[in-house]
Amino acid sequence: MKEPIKRRSFLEKSALAGLGTALSFPVFSAQPQKVPGGNESLRIHIFSKHLQFLNYREMADAAAEIGFDGVDLAVRPKGHVLPEKVGEDLPLAVAALKQAGFQPEMMTTAVRRADEVYTKKVLETAAKLGIKYYRLGYYKYPDDQSIPETISKIRKQLKELSHLNKSLEIKGAYQNHAGLRVGANIWEIWEMLKDVDNGYLGCQYDIRHATVEGGRSWQTGLKLIRPKINTLVLKDFRWEKANGKWELLNTPIGEGMVDFTAYFKLLKKYQLNVPVSMHCEYDLGGAEHGRQKISVSPKTVFQAMKKDLNRVRELWSNA
Structure with missing residues (x-):
């Protein structure tokens, strides 16, 4: 991690100075807002993957300045905190979040798996620092196993991991992710989790990926998995035809195919107000991929994040 710089210097160099006025949002407002109708707003965390061009203090200051309610820290290979350095670096990242007015979540x-090299160290360190939820890595389907066999094996691993989570008082979540990974279909995750009933391992529900895989039937999957949901992911996409082939294009929130109005209405109906991670996976000069050097100005990234955040809050309030 590069050496921290003074906050005033950071604000000047990153073009955050005066950005609050320009974008009309409160500076260092790290508490959930109230919205019309008496509903508490979603607790929206920015995925730190998109701020990996900043050190911990800069990241935390930027997230607070933009108006997020927290930061979803990337604690993984090529992340903001590397697993092999979690004992040294995660306390520094959490301290930076607290200095900016956040509570780690x-x-x-x-x-x-519970028996992997860094699992216990990562989870123990996080739990001691007050982090309450973590997203798991992904599983793949081996060529030499049937799909039911693979899911049965994963179910056993998740059960063991849930016991470790319970002993540490931290909750894990497996994200539904479109494509060839295990769990692209919500029914797979339901099968994986159906015997994991201690409340310490659930689903991180991603409406973007659910829409990609489920089309117009994502509501069925949401209804099925809702008792297991403990965190959410927000992002958007659309299909585009390029060179005769249909391809996925990630978009800012509200500019794609995700029906956020219908989705938010269901979340309110189900009283699902859990921590949210917001992802910005459209073109942001490399920030969308977690690069440490980006080809656009920090101001461009911050403005895009603020636009998405405002749109989410508007859609939630109107749903």
Whole structure:
């Protein structure tokens, strides 16, 4: 991690100075807002993957200045905090969050089994620092196993991991992710988790990926998995045809195919107000991929994040 710089210097160099006025949002407002109708707003954390061009203090200051309610720390290989350095660096990252007015709540990891090399160290350190939720890494389907066999094996691993989570008082979540990974379909995750009933391992529900895989039937999957949901992910996409082939294009929130109005209405109906991680996976000069050097100005990234954050809060309030 590069050496921290003074906050005033950071604000000047990153073009954050005066950005609050320009974008009309409160400076260092790290508490959930109230919205019309008496509903508490979603607790929206920015995924730190998109701020890996900043050190911990800069990241935390930027997230607070933009108006997020927290940061979902990337604690994984090529992340903001490396698993092999978690004992040294995670306390520094959490201290930076607290200095900016946040309480640590979420992180994203590569953890998949209780007996992996860094699992216990990562989870123990996080739990001691007050982090309450973490996202697991992904599983793949081996060529030499049937799908039911693989899911049965994963279910056993998740059960063991849930016991470790319970002993540490930290909750894990497996994200539904479109593509060839295990769990692209919500029914797979339901099968994986159906015997894990101690409340310490659940699902991180991603509406973007659910829409990609479920089309117009994502509501069925949401209804099925809702008792297991403990965190959410927000992002958007659309299909585009390029060179005769249909391809996924990630978009800012509200500019794609995700029906956020219908989704937010269901979340309110189900009283699902859990911590949220917001992802910005459209073109942001490399910030979308977690690069440490980006080809656009920090101001461009911050403005895009603020636009998405405002849109989410508007859609939630109107749903």
